Amino acid sequence: MLYYSLKKQAPAVDFRQATIAGQAPDMGLYFPESIPKFSPDFLRELKHKNKADLAFEVIRPYVGDTIPAEALHQICAETVDFDFPLVSITNRISTLELFHGPTLAFKDVGARFMSRCLGYFSQQREGNITVLVATSGDTGGAVASGFLGVEGVEVVILYPAGKVSSIQELQLTTLGQNITALEVQGTFDDCQQLVKQAFVDQELTQRRALTSANSINVARWLPQQFYFCYAWQQWQGDEPPVVAVPSGNFGNLGAGLLAYESGLPIKHFVAACNINDAVPAYLLNGEFEPKLAVPTISNAMDVGNPSNFVRIQELFKLDYEHIKNTITGYTVTDETTADTIRRVKNEQQYLLDPHGAVAYHALEDYLGQHPGDTGFFLETAHPVKFYDTVEPITQEKIALPSAVEVLLNREKRSIRMAPDFAQLKEYLLASA
Numbered sequence: 070m071l072y073y074s075l076k077k078q079a080p081a082v083d084f085r086q087a088t089i090a091g092q093a094p095d096m097g098l099y100f101p102e103s104i105p106k107f108s109p110d111f112l113r114e115l116k117h118k119n120k121a122d123l124a125f126e127v128i129r130p131y132v133g134d135t136i137p138a139e140a141l142h143q144i145c146a147e148t149v150d151f152d153f154p155l156v157s158i159t160n161r162i163s164t165l166e167l168f169h170g171p172t173l174a175f176k177d178v179g180a181r182f183m184s185r186c187l188g189y190f191s192q193q194r195e196g197n198i199t200v201l202v203a204t205s206g207d208t209g210g211a212v213a214s215g216f217l218g219v220e221g222v223e224v225v226i227l228y229p230a231g232k233v234s235s236i237q238e239l240q241l242t243t244l245g246q247n248i249t250a251l252e253v254q255g256t257f258d259d260c261q262q263l264v265k266q267a268f269v270d271q272e273l274t275q276r277r278a279l280t281s282a283n284s285i286n287v288a289r290w291l292p293q294q295f296y297f298c299y300a301w302q303q304w305q306g307d308e309p310p311v312v313a314v315p316s317g318n319f320g321n322l323g324a325g326l327l328a329y330e331s332g333l334p335i336k337h338f339v340a341a342c343n344i345n346d347a348v349p350a351y352l353l354n355g356e357f358e359p360k361l362a363v364p365t366i367s368n369a370m371d372v373g374n375p376s377n378f379v380r381i382q383e384l385f386k387l388d389y390e391h392i393k394n395t396i397t398g399y400t401v402t403d404e405t406t407a408d409t410i411r412r413v414k415n416e417q418q419y420l421l422d423p424h425g426a427v428a429y430h431a432l433e434d435y436l437g438q439h440p441g442d443t444g445f446f447l448e449t450a451h452p453v454k455f456y457d458t459v460e461p462i463t464q465e466k467i468a469l470p471s472a473v474e475v476l477l478n479r480e481k482r483s484i485r486m487a488p489d490f491a492q493l494k495e496y497l498l499a500s501a
Contacts, residue, residue, distance in 0.1 A: 070133045072099035072287060075379050085135035088186055088288040089198065091281035092268050098376065099287050100383050105130035107332035116302045121146035124295045131291050136189055144185040148178055149295060155303035155445060158419050161436055162429065163445040165300045172214045172240055173451035173472060174207035175321065178295060180215030183288035187280070191221030200224045201267055202282040203260035205317060206233045206369035207450055210240030212282045213248045225497070227251045227260040230485070232368055236454045236473055243479035255488030256362045258373050266490045273494055284320025285376050293324030297333055300445060311444030313339035313432035315424040317370030319348065319377040321447065326384055336442060340398045341431035343367045343406070348378055349398025355389045366403050366458045367423040399431035406430070407462045414463050422452040422459065
C-alpha cells in the first residue's frame with residue numbers, strides 16, 4: 070500500500086514513511102492509493118472474531134510489509150485491550166461506548182496504535198522522533214498516555230488555554246517524562262496552524278525529525294475503523310444501522326466511511342456538529358467555507374476548518390451528490406446539548422457527555438424523519454471528563470473513575486505561549 074498527498078505535489082510513500090512524516094512535504098494529507106475491500110468470508114465471520122484478530126485483518130492491507138505480521142498483531146492486541154460495548158438507550162437508539170480505555174476517550178485507540186508503530190519504527194533509525202500535536206481536548210491526553218515512556222519518541226502537545234476541560238488539561242499536563250505541554254493563548258485552529266507551519270519549516274525539520282499524532286497522521290486515522298467493526302459485531306437489528314458521529318476534525322467519521330467503502334454494512338451516516346458547522350453547511354449548499362472556531366460546551370468539536378474533510382471528499386472523488394446521499398449533517402446548539410443531557414438522564418437514566426449529547430440529538434432527529442430506521446451514536450468520552458459542564462446541568466455529582474482520581478493531586482506543568490510560530494520554533498530549536 071502506498072499513500073499519496075492530497076495536494077498531488079509530493080511523491081507517494083509507504084505506511085512507515087507516511088507515519089514518520091505525518092504530513093506530506095507539500096502540506097497535503099496522505100491518502101491510501103486504494104481502499105481494501107472486505108471479502109465475503111471476512112464479513113460472514115466478522116461477528117465471531119476476537120478484537121485483536123479483527124483489528125489486525127482490517128489494518129494489515131494499509132500497513133503492507135512495513136511491519137511484520139507477528140509484530141503488527143501484537144500492536145493491535147495492545148491497542149484494543151479494553152471493551153467497546155454497544156449499549157441500548159431506547160428501542161431505536163444505542164450507543165457505542167468508546168471511553169473504556171486508559172484516558173476515557175475514543176482517541177485511545179488511534180494514539181495507542183500509532184505510538185506502538187512509531188516505537189517499532191524508531192528501532193530502525195538513529196535519533197529521536199518528535200511528535201508534535203495540536204489538541205482540542207481528548208487527543209492530548211490520549212497521545213500523552215499512549216506515548217508515555219516510549220523510547221526514541223518525544224511528544225510536544227499544543228492546546229488552547231482555557232478551552233479544554235479541567236480533566237483533559239490534567240491528562241496532558243501532569244505526566245512529565247517525554248511529554249511536554251504548550252499552553253497556547255488562542256484557539257484550537259491556532260494550535261493546528263502552528264503545527265502545520267512547523268512541518269514546512271526547513272530549518273526546523275532539518276534539526277528535528279517531526280511527525281504529528283493528530284488524525285492527519287494515517288497511523289492515528291486508520292485504526293478508528295475498528296470501532297465501527299466492533300459495533301457491527303454487536304448489532305442486533307434486522308437492517309444495517311444509521312450511525313451518528315460527533316464530528317470536529319472529521320477523522321472519526323472519515324474512518325467510518327472508509328470501513329463503509331470497504332463493505333461494512335452501514336445504512337447512513339449522520340455528521341453531528343455543534344455550531345462549528347462548516348461541513349453541515351456544505352452538505353446543504355455544496356460550498357465548503359472554513360469558519361473561525363467558536364467556543365462551545367462540546368469543546369473537542371470546536372473546529373472551524375476540519376482537516377480531515379478533504380479525505381472524505383477524496384474518498385467520494387469530489388462527488389457532492391454521493392457525499393450528500395451518504396451523510397446528513399446537523400448543527401446542535403449548546404442549549405440543545407444541555408437539554409439533551411438533562412432529558413436523557415431523567416428519561417433513560419443514561420448520562421451523556423456533551424459530544425455524545427450532540428450526536429444523540431442529531432440521531433434522534435434523523436430517526437424521527439425516517440421511522441423505519443434504527444441506529445447508534447458514538448459516545449466518544451466519559452462524562453466525567455466534562456464534569457464541570459455536566460454536573461451543573463444534571464445537578465448530580467459524577468462518580469470519579471480511578472483513572473481520574475489519580476490525576477487530581479498531580480501538579481500541572483505547561484509552558485505558556487502566544488499563537489506565534491516564531492515562539493514555537495524558538496522553543497523547538499532550543500530543546501532540539
